[in-house]
Amino acid sequence: xxxxxxxxxxxxxxxxxxxxxxxxxxxxxxxxxxxxxxxxxxxxxxxxxxxxxxxxxxxxxxxxxxxxxxxxxxxxxxxxxxxxxxxxxxxxxxxxxxxxxxxxxxxxxxxxxxxxxxxxxxxxxxxxxxxxxxxxxxxxxxxxxxxxxxxxx
Amino acid sequence: xxxxxxxxxxxxxxxxxxxxxxxxxxxxxxxxxxxxxxxxxxxxxxxxxxxxxxxxxxxxxxxxxxxxxxxxxxxxxxxxxxxxxxxxxxxxxxxxxxxxxxxxxxxxxxxxxxxxxxxxxxxxxxxxxxxxxx
Numbered sequence: 001x002x003x004x005x006x007x008x009x010x011x012x013x014x015x016x017x018x019x020x021x022x023x024x025x026x027x028x029x030x031x032x033x034x035x036x037x038x039x040x041x042x043x044x045x046x047x048x049x050x051x052x053x054x055x056x057x058x059x060x061x062x063x064x065x066x067x068x069x070x071x072x073x074x075x076x077x078x079x080x081x082x083x084x085x086x087x088x089x090x091x092x093x094x095x096x097x098x099x100x101x102x103x104x105x106x107x108x109x110x111x112x113x114x115x116x117x118x119x120x121x122x123x124x125x126x127x128x129x130x131x132x133x134x135x136x137x138x139x140x141x142x143x144x145x146x147x148x149x150x151x152x153x
Numbered sequence: 154x155x156x157x158x159x160x161x162x163x164x165x166x167x168x169x170x171x172x173x174x175x176x177x178x179x180x181x182x183x184x185x186x187x188x189x190x191x192x193x194x195x196x197x198x199x200x201x202x203x204x205x206x207x208x209x210x211x212x213x214x215x216x217x218x219x220x221x222x223x224x225x226x227x228x229x230x231x232x233x234x235x236x237x238x239x240x241x242x243x244x245x246x247x248x249x250x251x252x253x254x255x256x257x258x259x260x261x262x263x264x265x266x267x268x269x270x271x272x273x274x275x276x277x278x279x280x281x282x283x284x285x286x287x
Contacts, residue, residue: 001191001192002191002192002193002196003185003190003191004176004182004191004193006193006196008174008175008176008193009175009176009193009194009196009197009200010196010197010200011171011174011175011200012171012172012173012174012175012176012177012197012200012201013171013175013196013197013198013199013200013201013202013203013204014171014200014201014204015167015168015170015171015174015175016167016168016171016172016175016197016200016201016204017171017200017201017202017203017204017205017208018167018171018204019164019165019167019168019171020164020168020201020204020205020208020209021204021205021207021208021209022160022163022164022167022208023160023161023164024205024208024209024219024225025208025212025216025219025220026160026219026220026221027157027160027161027219027221027223028218028219028223028224028225028226029157029161029226030209030226030228031161031164031165031168033253033254033255033258034253034254034279036254037254037275037276037278037279037280038279038282038283040276041276041279041280041283045280045283045284047280047283047284047287048287049283049284049287050283050287060158061157061158061161062161064154064158064159064161064162064165065161065162065164065165065168066165066258067162067165068161068162068163068164068165068166068167068168068169069165069166069168069169069172069255069258069259069262070169070258070259070261070262071165071166071169071262072165072166072167072168072169072170072171072172072173072259072262073169073170073172073173073178073258073259073260073261073262073263074169074262074263074264075166075169075170075262076169076170076173076174076262076263077173077262077263077264080174081173081263085263085264086178086179086263086264086265087264087265087266087267088179088180088181088251088260088265088267088268089181090180090181090184090250090251090267092267092270094249094250095180095250095252095267095268095270095271095274096270096271096274097246097249097250097274098246098247098249098250098251098252098271098274099246099250099252099257099270099271099272099273099274099275099277099278100246100274100275100277100278100281101242101243101245101246101249101278102243102246102247102250102252102253102254102257102271102274102275102278103246103254103274103275103276103277103278103279103280103282104239104242104243104246104278104279104281104282105239105240105241105242105243105244105245105246105278106239106243106253106254106275106279107239107278107279107282107283108235108238108239108242108282108286109235109236109237109238109239109240109242109243110230110235110236110239111230112243112253112254112255113198113247113253113254113255113256114253114254114255115228116230116240117198117202118198118201118202118205119205119209119228120228120230121202122202122203122205122206122208122209122210123209123210123227123228124210125228125230126232127230127231127232127236128228128230130232130236130237130240131236131237131239131240132240134237134240134241134244135240135241135243135244135247136244137244138240138241138243138244138245138247138248139187139244139245139247139248140187140188140189140248141244141248142187142244142245142247142248142249143184143187143188143248143249143251144187144188144189144248145248146248146249147188153181153184
């Protein structure tokens with residue numbers, strides 16, 4: 001069940017929860033991830049969907065938030081990480097195709113593992129609960145199909 | 154930088170640190186969950202949700218306003234066909250690549266340069282969604 005132990009997962013989760021809490025208690029905003037794509041596209045595109053009020057209002061802080069996420073992971077890497085800098089062995093075509101579907105799907109669904117998964121369920125949103133169950137079940141099926149087709153890791 | 158942006162920047166640093174600490178910056182670890190070999194991701198999500206629940210649901214019963222003013226925003230998402238179709242498409246991409254939006258950003262921070270391909274593709278996917286299905 002837990003070949004790498006449970007400590008880092010629980011601690012990581014608590015730290016993420018504290019980050020979401022800190023932002024919510026100070027600003028009233030849900031610190032979520034996938035809206036970044038749509039809100040940032042409003043800087044470059046006149047398409048009405050990206051220029052909704054909610055994206056125009058949040059596009060600036062979402063960029064600060066995203067920069068923080070990158071910096072926080074960097075901070076972990078240069079301080080307490082046992083591995084240091086690291087590169088994935090997942091093939092480029094999977095990153096590309098998977099990334100496209102992640103971008104499309106999270107925006108169509110209005111949330112990702114962070115928005116539906118953490119903020120949504122913490123808000124006791126049944127919409128988010130259905131979304132989470134759906135993407136986990138589909139993710140498990142897809143990952144196992146890939147495994148059966150001999151695609152590793 | 155206004156106060157809200159400073160808070161979001163600091164919150165982002167903590168969020169990204171937690172993602173990396175919990176192994177989520179490695180698509181391999183996310184895939185090992187989806188392949189049902191390591192259930193750590195559920196622990197991480199449960200712990201994160203549990204802590205966030207207190208701030209989102211309990212504290213606002215006693216405190217009326219966020220510290221910096223404004224209001225506590227409810228998360229308003231109504232269940233629609235798109236919620237589930239989108240979650241299905243996301244699930245396929247997640248199972249294919251082990252990436253999600255937050256984990257991909259944190260992956261960049263651990264030096265995983267190839268994930269830039271994934272992030273660029275996420276923007277493309279979000280563009281196609283907003284342009285043709287928004």
